Amino acid sequence: NAGVTQTPKFQVLKTGQSMTLQCAQDMNHEYMSWYRQDPGMGLRLIHYSVGAGITDQGEVPNGYNVSRSTTEDFPLRLLSAAPSQTSVYFCASSYNRVNEQFFGPGTRLTVL
């Protein structure tokens, strides 16, 4: 099993550009989530999904969209990037929300 994969590993955007961070898991997990990690702030939940077709907002959802059309994939979209979105983004999945989460390796995003 590949576990949780994220692409790209690094990305530089200009303010106003849009992009999609990809996340996929091959463990047939129902629960998937996106976090951002900033220095001194720990991990903050952006959006999460409890199953295909179901998404909900986390702590810091503004500026981000998600969809969950399949169990395997949970992409995160930045519609109009801002410097405040410079961060490291982690995707995670688990069998359900009360189980341990498996994390991807992260995407380091810089918005100029």
Add this chain to the structure above:
Amino acid sequence: SQQGEEDPQALSIQEGENATMNCSYKTSINNLQWYRQNSGRGLVHLILIRSNEREKHSGRLRVTLDTSKKSSSLLITASRAADTASYFCATDVNQGGKLIFGQGTELSVKP
């Protein structure tokens, strides 16, 4: 504001010593989890303790949970240089589907 807060923010000890990290949270939880993050890497799950449990062990790790005080502690015994990492607590908030992380404790174990 975040659900969980770790204390201390940073901890530096010698190899062989024990390391204790604390986590406090604000609302009712289903369970509390501890994760470890090596520099530049994703998080790795260490241990999960349910709200009806008071103590749990896994190898050199011991976790306690006091729901009356809304707090948990992680004890690493006989620490090793390889334990150097950031440690995070995460709470499964009793409001449907969110796992909220604290800010983390940065542990440095000197050989």
